[in-house]
Amino acid sequence: MRKPLIFWGLLVVALVALPPLAAKLGQPFYIDLVRRIMILAIAAVSLNLILGYGGLVSFGHAAYLGVGAYAVGILGFYGISNGWVHLLVAVAVSALVAAAIGAVSIRTSGIYFIMITLAFTQMLYYLGISLAEFGGDDGMRLKAKSQFAGLVDLRDPVQFYYLALGVMLLFVYLTYRIVNSRFGMVLQASKSNEARSRAIGFSPYPYRLAAFVIAGAMCGVAGALYANHTNYITPGLMSWHQSGELMFMVILGGMATAAGPVLGTFALLLIEEVLKGWTQYWQVVLGPLLVLSVIFFKRGLAGLLQ
Amino acid sequence: MTWGLVFEQSLNGLQYGVMLFLMAAGLTLVFGIMNLVNLAHGSLYMMGAYFAVAATQWTGNYLAGVALGLVATLMVGMLVEVVALRTLYERDHLDQVLATFGLILFFNELVAILWGRAALYTSLPSWLQGHIDLFTGSRYPLYRAAVIVVGLVVAALLWYVVTRTRLGMLIRAGASNRTMVGALGVNIKLLYTIVFGAGAALAGLAGLMAGPIYSVQPGMGELILIQVFVVIVIGGIGSIRGALVGAVIVGVVDTLGRAFLKPLLGHVISPTAAESAGPALASMMIYLLMAVVLAVRPAGLFPARG
Numbered sequence A: 001m002r003k004p005l006i007f008w009g010l011l012v013v014a015l016v017a018l019p020p021l022a023a024k025l026g027q028p029f030y031i032d033l034v035r036r037i038m039i040l041a042i043a044a045v046s047l048n049l050i051l052g053y054g055g056l057v058s059f060g061h062a063a064y065l066g067v068g069a070y071a072v073g074i075l076g077f078y079g080i081s082n083g084w085v086h087l088l089v090a091v092a093v094s095a096l097v098a099a100a101i102g103a104v105s106i107r108t109s110g111i112y113f114i115m116i117t118l119a120f121t122q123m124l125y126y127l128g129i130s131l132a133e134f135g136g137d138d139g140m141r142l143k144a145k146s147q148f149a150g151l152v153d154l155r156d157p158v159q160f161y162y163l164a165l166g167v168m169l170l171f172v173y174l175t176y177r178i179v180n181s182r183f184g185m186v187l188q189a190s191k192s193n194e195a196r197s198r199a200i201g202f203s204p205y206p207y208r209l210a211a212f213v214i215a216g217a218m219c220g221v222a223g224a225l226y227a228n229h230t231n232y233i234t235p236g237l238m239s240w241h242q243s244g245e246l247m248f249m250v251i252l253g254g255m256a257t258a259a260g261p262v263l264g265t266f267a268l269l270l271i272e273e274v275l276k277g278w279t280q281y282w283q284v285v286l287g288p289l290l291v292l293s294v295i296f297f298k299r300g301l302a303g304l305l306q
Numbered sequence B: 001m002t003w004g005l006v007f008e009q010s011l012n013g014l015q016y017g018v019m020l021f022l023m024a025a026g027l028t029l030v031f032g033i034m035n036l037v038n039l040a041h042g043s044l045y046m047m048g049a050y051f052a053v054a055a056t057q058w059t060g061n062y063l064a065g066v067a068l069g070l071v072a073t074l075m076v077g078m079l080v081e082v083v084a085l086r087t088l089y090e091r092d093h094l095d096q097v098l099a100t101f102g103l104i105l106f107f108n109e110l111v112a113i114l115w116g117r118a119a120l121y122t123s124l125p126s127w128l129q130g131h132i133d134l135f136t137g138s139r140y141p142l143y144r145a146a147v148i149v150v151g152l153v154v155a156a157l158l159w160y161v162v163t164r165t166r167l168g169m170l171i172r173a174g175a176s177n178r179t180m181v182g183a184l185g186v187n188i189k190l191l192y193t194i195v196f197g198a199g200a201a202l203a204g205l206a207g208l209m210a211g212p213i214y215s216v217q218p219g220m221g222e223l224i225l226i227q228v229f230v231v232i233v234i235g236g237i238g239s240i241r242g243a244l245v246g247a248v249i250v251g252v253v254d255t256l257g258r259a260f261l262k263p264l265l266g267h268v269i270s271p272t273a274a275e276s277a278g279p280a281l282a283s284m285m286i287y288l289l290m291a292v293v294l295a296v297r298p299a300g301l302f303p304a305r306g
Helices: A002-025 A028-052 A064-078 A084-106 A110-130 A157-179 A182-192 A194-199 A205-228 A240-253 A260-278 A283-296 A300-305 B002-034 B041-059 B062-088 B093-115 B142-164 B166-176 B178-181 B188-210 B220-235 B239-268 B271-296
Strands: B132-134 B138-141
Touching: A002 A300, A002 B132, A028 A110, A028 A157, A028 A205, A028 A240, A028 A260, A064 A084, A064 A205, A064 A240, A084 A110, A084 A157, A084 A205, A084 B002, A084 B239, A110 B041, A110 B220, A157 A182, A157 A205, A157 B178, A182 A194, A182 A205, A182 A300, A194 A205, A205 B138, A240 A283, A240 A300, A240 B093, A260 A283, A260 A300, A260 B166, A260 B178, A283 B062, B002 B041, B002 B132, B002 B138, B002 B142, B002 B188, B002 B220, B002 B239, B041 B062, B041 B166, B041 B188, B041 B220, B062 B093, B062 B188, B132 B142, B132 B166, B138 B142, B138 B166, B142 B166, B142 B188, B142 B239, B166 B178, B166 B188, B178 B188, B188 B220, B220 B239, B220 B271
Parallel strands: none
Antiparallel strands: B132 B138
């Protein structure tokens, strides 16, 4: 019971201390890197809700990352730069898209579910490519960052950093509350034994769909932040590589644990960063590493904490 | 839009469908028998294309290049099965998806190291160039016609092997109850390796035939892989007959959609709207088709028995 609290305490202290440290060392690059990691960790946390706790192997979670990012980009394109509007639209549209995809996909299971979520995300990917007005294949530049007048200025890298940290911690806490609520119990029960949860009177479908929509909406927030982070939005954000990476973040860290997705995102992206420093052919090393981690490292990093 | 053009595009659709079938047959067999989701099937397609190009340059003979390319892909397939995939048969689909995703990264980068990231273009031997006359005023490229013939011959051969030979009997038995087949004294490990190798060779055949039509480059197997998943989901996972029907449907729908959706839409809505909506809809057609099929028949058109 104590260990997780100590872990989160240390993590928060380290992450809070990073910007002043990086500034002192003259390495602002690290602020940028860790901010990107934290934003993607938000996406991984949201995927963990359905993949880890719900047992829904969605191979298309990058869709909502893209939808959230395009919401910001397209609103900005039409001159709307109010950050609250950006967030609201990103959340609303991702939730809607997740509801549509989930309504069809959750009727299927197993390999069919994996494939159909992949297929729907591919559809959105091609939609992004064919939106010539919004950059098509090349993507679009964000005209102006989301503006939260007086509250936080995203153009300041350090303020944006702390915003990302705050949202990440908030979503970790939200997920924790959700999975430990009555709703979360039903969700986990239908993962571990669908027949029994039916027998005691719960139909898994509405619970799974609700979790799917919540996860999509949360990931939409990550997308909106990501657009602000890169200032550039491409369909590649919705590619199946991105979906696969999100799954790896959850698995490497440990499924169905609060800390897992955060740890996994840090691990995966830091390994990538180190390998990129070594060789331009870094994926030839990363690929086998990932295969080995799946075969031998079943419980993930969070498993080491327990 | 003349009927000659429609006929020609339908043949192109059939040609693409035949290639999809070569991929789908291996993938669906591996899934039906070993219960393995193999994302790296697209990498074997890519390896086939590269091996054939390299071997053709090395020997200076197209047919020798094709033969060597096939053998090399078969060997790579068996090697991958023995080294990495064998341990995954008992794992859940999530682990299989992730591990084979890692393999894709590895193979894409390996190819980039060996042959560079730029696309390779290959030339055909003179006896495969030129056109055949279909009927007055309509000609069809000889090479594409040859691809259709080869694909149909392989499909017939596959049907014969699976339904009329001892090996085929073991394959069918393995698909319906592998524990029992093992208990009856069949070397199930060897059977798996043979099936996987054969599937790899079929994917390699599709890849090396695709080489002269499309470009040979790292990642070339990924687009077709996702479409092959659509094929086997539509056809019913594990069913070769379903794979054939699904492949032809997907090939024809995709090709005709790309060719005619834009002009057809131009009649209904304004041509400028059709300009942007046409290509978007065309690339989404097969995914929509899959969603419809799954909504009506959740186990595909030809559910495999057992």
